[in-house]
Amino acid sequence: MSALLEVTDLVVAFGDVRAVRGVSFSLSEGETLAIVGESGSGKSLSSLAVLGLLPAQARVESGEIRWAGEDVSAMSERELRALRGEQLSMIFQDPLSALNPSLTVGYQIAEMFRRRRGLRRDEARRRAVEAMTEVGIPDAARRVGAYPHEFSGGMRQRVMIAMALALEPRLLIADEPTTALDVTVQAQILRLLRHRQREGLAMVIISHDLGVVARTARSVVVMYAGQAVESGTVADVYIAPAHPYTLGLLDASPSARDSNREIRPIDGYPPDITALPTGCAFHPRCPFARERCRTEEPDLREFAPGRSSACHYAEEVLARGAAVDHAGA
Ligand SMILES: Nc1ncnc2c1ncn2[C@@H]1O[C@H](COP(=O)(O)OP(=O)(O)O)[C@@H](O)[C@H]1O
Ligand code: SF4
Ligand SMILES: [Mg+2]
Known part of the structure; x- marks a missing residue:
């Protein structure tokens, strides 16, 4: 059976600036996928591209979006309108604008x-x-x-x-559905969404909150500076992250893991997409970085079945995360 939604090597650009740089993800009927990352990492643009609702200045430069096996870019305006809302709908990040x-x-x-x-x-x-x-x-x-x-x-x-x-619809894309809400209301909204999931609704949930993701999604794509830097099941990725950025997000998130380790924010800020660092875009903030990282851009590679990381030293990060867990336990 083909996937319900399949996005392959998506590139979204404003002029010659690429805000989404080759992102791929897919999900099947009834499944929930999370996209996480700090603000500006390209999460919203990736999903708006799926619905053909990018801001006027942005365009899909390359890549492929398939809905139930069909190429969305080959659909007529009428078919697209039928797709949006009826099959695939979205909760936008800013509810007032909608x-x-x-x-x-x-x-x-x-x-x-x-x-x-x-x-x-x-x-x-x-x-x-x-x-x-x-x-x-x-x-x-x-x-x-x-x-x-x-x-x-x-x-x-x-x-x-x-x-x-x-x-x-068969798929709901929820862009930061609980971000502006207090904790109690957030829990109510998540309960509501989970109820729909149990009834068979597939969901892409976009969030910068790893706790929200842990409570709703089966698999996760972590984005940084317009790229997917790690993916896998939530269970695997949270227990043993294989990218320093994911490790950093988890350490910075009070609700993501019920460990007693201290909360530590990631140093520095996400890069300006008009002036990305050379090599690995994360290197200026990365505690694992070494010379190679400044010059050689890592590819997203599948280092174990169903698990990918875009870090030269994924195996080392994996081992380190596990070691910290043991020390903390
Ligand atoms: N309308 C726009 N005009 C110019 N740049 C934009 C616009 N919308 C987004 N961007 C750029 O694209 C990047 C990714 O945006 P977005 O997908 O909204 O990030 P996220 O949802 O992860 O916070 C941002 O860093 C921003 O610089
Ligand atoms: S490739 Fe290097 S800089 Fe990038 S995340 Fe891995 S260790 Fe850090
Ligand atoms: Mg957004």
Whole structure:
């Protein structure tokens, strides 16, 4: 069986600056994949490219995106519209930008049922109330008439989820779905998404929070400066990271591992994509870096079945991570 979504060597560029530099990932029906990395690593652009919703100045320079085996770039505008929303939908990083502030929330959800399903106005409104109730918005019959600004951040995120799931897509791309929310609301939203996963929804969850990823995804792609630097199952990668950047993210994340090791942020900042370091883009921040790293760019290589790392010294990092774990235990 072919994958539901398959992205191969995706390159997204602004003019001659490449913001996504050859990213590949795939997932099957009902599976959840996480994409993690610091802000600016190219996570949002990678997923926007899948939906054909890149900002005007950006373009897919090369690479291939396949949906259920079909080349998305060969689809007509009509086929793409049918794909988006119906098969594949997205919760955007900035929920306010996706809602029209001058229309009631209920109207905006009902509009989807009217336009896409051809429902009559009263029936569409009934379905909107139903969709809002399903995502845990209390008193939906009344709040269907409220405007976006009358909802709290958490409720607005629920509205976004209701809209994204209204047409029962097979895949949901959730871009930082809990980032702006407090911990309690975050847990509620994750519960809601996990419930949908159990019903068979496939998901790409984008986050800089490794704790969120651990609780939702089976496999993970770690991105740095527009590239995938590590991938594998969450269980494998979290227990034994094979790239210094992943190791750094885990050490910097309070919720990712329930170990008693101290929280230590990664030194320095992500690079400016218009002036990337030579060799390995991570070398200025890497505690494992040596001379070779300044000159020779590492390829993403599969060092064990289902596990890849873009580090010259992946095996060494792997051993070090394990040694630290033993010392801490
Ligand atoms: N509209 C834009 N114009 C110019 N550069 C952009 C734009 N959007 C994103 N970028 C650049 O692309 C890089 C990746 O962006 P993005 O995919 O949004 O990162 P992430 O979602 O991982 O935080 C950023 O570092 C930014 O410099
Ligand atoms: S290739 Fe070198 S600089 Fe890059 S992550 Fe590995 S050790 Fe660090
Ligand atoms: Mg983003």
